[in-house]
Amino acid sequence: xxxxIVCYPTFGGSGVVATELGMALANKGHEVHFxxxxxxVRLDFLSHKLRFHQVLIEEYPLFxxxxxxxxxxxxxxxxxxKYDIEVLHVHYAIPHAYAAxxxxxxxxxxxxxxxVVTTLHGTDITLVGSHxxxxxxxxxxxNNSDVVTAVxxxxxxxxxxxxxxxxxxxxxxxxxxxxxxxxAQGEDCKRGxxxxxxxxxxxxxxxxxxxxxVEDVVRIFNEVQKEIPSKLLLIGEGPDRSKAExxxxxxxxxxxxxxxxxxxxxDKILCYSDLFLLPSQTESFGLAALEAMAAKTAVIxxxxxxxxxxxxxxxxxxxxxxxxxxxxxxxxxxxLREDAILEKFKLNAKKHTRKFSLQNILPVYEDIxxxxxxxxV
Numbered sequence: 001x002x003x004x005i006v007c008y009p010t011f012g013g014s015g016v017v018a019t020e021l022g023m024a025l026a027n028k029g030h031e032v033h034f035x036x037x038x039x040x041v042r043l044d045f046l047s048h049k050l051r052f053h054q055v056l057i058e059e060y061p062l063f064x065x066x067x068x069x070x071x072x073x074x075x076x077x078x079x080x081x082k083y084d085i086e087v088l089h090v091h092y093a094i095p096h097a098y099a100a101x102x103x104x105x106x107x108x109x110x111x112x113x114x115x116v117v118t119t120l121h122g123t124d125i126t127l128v129g130s131h132x133x134x135x136x137x138x139x140x141x142x143n144n145s146d147v148v149t150a151v152x153x154x155x156x157x158x159x160x161x162x163x164x165x166x167x168x169x170x171x172x173x174x175x176x177x178x179x180x181x182x183x184a185q186g187e188d189c190k191r192g193x194x195x196x197x198x199x200x201x202x203x204x205x206x207x208x209x210x211x212x213x214v215e216d217v218v219r220i221f222n223e224v225q226k227e228i229p230s231k232l233l234l235i236g237e238g239p240d241r242s243k244a245e246x247x248x249x250x251x252x253x254x255x256x257x258x259x260x261x262x263x264x265x266x267d268k269i270l271c272y273s274d275l276f277l278l279p280s281q282t283e284s285f286g287l288a289a290l291e292a293m294a295a296k297t298a299v300i301x302x303x304x305x306x307x308x309x310x311x312x313x314x315x316x317x318x319x320x321x322x323x324x325x326x327x328x329x330x331x332x333x334x335x336l337r338e339d340a341i342l343e344k345f346k347l348n349a350k351k352h353t354r355k356f357s358l359q360n361i362l363p364v365y366e367d368i369x370x371x372x373x374x375x376x377v
Contacts, residue, residue, distance in 0.1 A: 001369055002031045002084055004076065006100065007091040009040040012207055013287040014121035017151075017174050018091040019043050024177070024362050026050040033079055037068070041264055053079050069095035069102070076103035080114055087369045089117045090145075093125065094134060097141035104144075115372035118145035119172070122284030122305070123211075125159050139163040146375075147368055152306030155284040170368070173309075174287045175361035178353055181267050181294040189271035194258065199229040200336045203273040203297070205266060205288045206280075208238025215240065215247050216279040216325045220300070222251045223329030228336050232257045235269060270295035274342060275332055278302070278311075281322055286310045294353040298345035300332045310356075316349040 003025060007018035019040040022032040026049040034040060034052045046052060055075045057068055076099065079085060088103070090096035097118040107114050118141070125138070142148055142165055149172045150156040156169045195201050202221055206212040214234070221232040234244065234257060241259065248254040263269060270276075276292035278301040283289075285306045289299045293310075299317035301307050313319045318331035335345050354360075 001373060002033070002086045003369060004033045004035055004079055004085040004088045005091070006035050006072070006076070006088065006096045007040065009034075009036045009038040009043075010207075013174065013285065014091045014119075015040055016042055016287060017121070018089075018119075020175070020177065020358070021089075021362070021365060023050065024358055025365075028362070028366075031083070033083060033085060035072070035075055035079055041262075044264070069099040072096070073099040073102040073106070076100065077106050080107055080112065081110070085114065087115050087117060087372050089119065089365075089369075091119045092121055093118065093138050093141060097145055098137055101141055101144050115146045115375070116144075117147045117149065117368060117372065118142060120148065120150045120155055120159060120169070120284075122151070122155060122282075125155065125162065125284070135163070139165070143167060146372055149368070151285040152309050154306040154309065158284075158305075172364050172368075173356050173361060174285045174290060175356050175358050176287075176290055176294045176353060177358045178294050181270070181291070181296075189268070191272050194233070194272055195231045196229070199231055200224075200274045200342075201231050201233060201272050202275045202277055202332070203233045203235070203270065203292065204277045205235040205269075205291070206238070206278075208236050208240045208244070210240055211281045212238075212240070213279045213281055213323075214238075214244045216323070216328075217277045218244050218247045218251065218253070218257070219325040220277055220279065220329045220332060221257070222253050223326065224332050224336065225253060225256060227333055230256065230336075233260060233269065233273065234258065235260045235263055235266070237262050266291055267295060270297060273297045274346070275300060275336060276317075277328070277332070278307070279320075279322070279325060279328060280304065280307075283307050290353060290356055293349035296346045296350040298335050298342065298349050300328050300335075302328075312348075312352060315345075316352050317345060 005022045008015045019042040026032045037055045057071050090100045100116045149170045151174045204217045276297045276299045278289050283305045299311045301311045302322045303319035311317050320327040
């Protein structure tokens with residue numbers, strides 16, 4: 001099939017999932033066209049089966065904020081017409097689903113009928129979409145999509161509670177390519193470059209926004225390192241990085257923390273990790289936790305949103321209430337104290353990721369695209 005994918009080209013979960021999905025579809029012989037304002041960060045190759053079309057936004061003094069959704073919908077129309085795209089798959093409701101509806105209407109006037117699949121990822125519903133400024137448009141866009149999916153049961157329920165949705169939302173979990181993480185566990189994973197043999201390695205990956213509660217990550221680590229020799233890897237960039245650094249200096253643990261910035265080689269970094277920390281205010285799924293688990297890493301997280309669907313309490317790690325960093329620290333210590341216990345949790349985490357493997361999820365999306373195509377013809 002010929003599939004157009006619209007996403008944010010960033011390090012966030014929705015962009016990562018969309019990019020990995022597109023590359024996997026291309027590997028199976030589908031023709032995939034990414035439509036966005038920059039090349040997605042994990043899109044590491046282009047070919048005749050995998051293309052990128054940049055949405056260009058002209059600068060006009062008239063506009064204080066440039067109308068990206070207009071440029072995006074126009075680009076969608078252009079790409080659909082030129083390459084005979086059969087399905088548009090848009091990730092994130094704002095502004096992608098709305099722009100897709102506009103593109104669909106413009107194409108309809110030219111006798112072209114395109115199907116739109118909208119995948120809801122989280123903050124597009126819980127934080128942005130539910131705001132009174134956008135709520136009506138988001139509700140309209142969801143209801144006018146041909147197929148709607150959500151990345152967790154929790155997000156599906158939240159969407160139905162916040163909006164009046166007149167169609168079924170299908171849950172299709174986020175996924176990972178487990179083979180990629182298996183390869184990263186090889187000889188190239190030299191822990192000695194970051195920690196001594198008796199030290200544990202804790203990790204956190206995010207965009208360092210307030211919702212991720214990165215200062216809680218530092219607080220948890222501070223409690224852990226008092227009892228267990230440890231190092232902390234912080235991967236990502238964002239507005240709260242400076243706050244995390246300031247707190248680390250205040251607590252006297254700055255020298256034990258590596259701030260590694262953004263990275264496109266998460267699998268290689270996670271191979272060092274023993275424990276992953278995700279004390280978020282909310283997570284509709286928790287892709288970062290899933291990536292850590294695929295790298296054979298136990299998880300300490302909050303019990304919010306879709307995280308209990310990913311991190312199984314007492315098996316792959318532990319869940320705590322938001323803000324209870326001391327409970328998270330004690331849970332972390334209980335896992336890290338003994339090698340045998342740590343290994344058990346790490347193996348459980350690795351096994352649990354099979355449920356979310358690319359091999360299981362990709363056919364679900366292919367079936368959705370096929371149903372769209374068949375209903376069109």
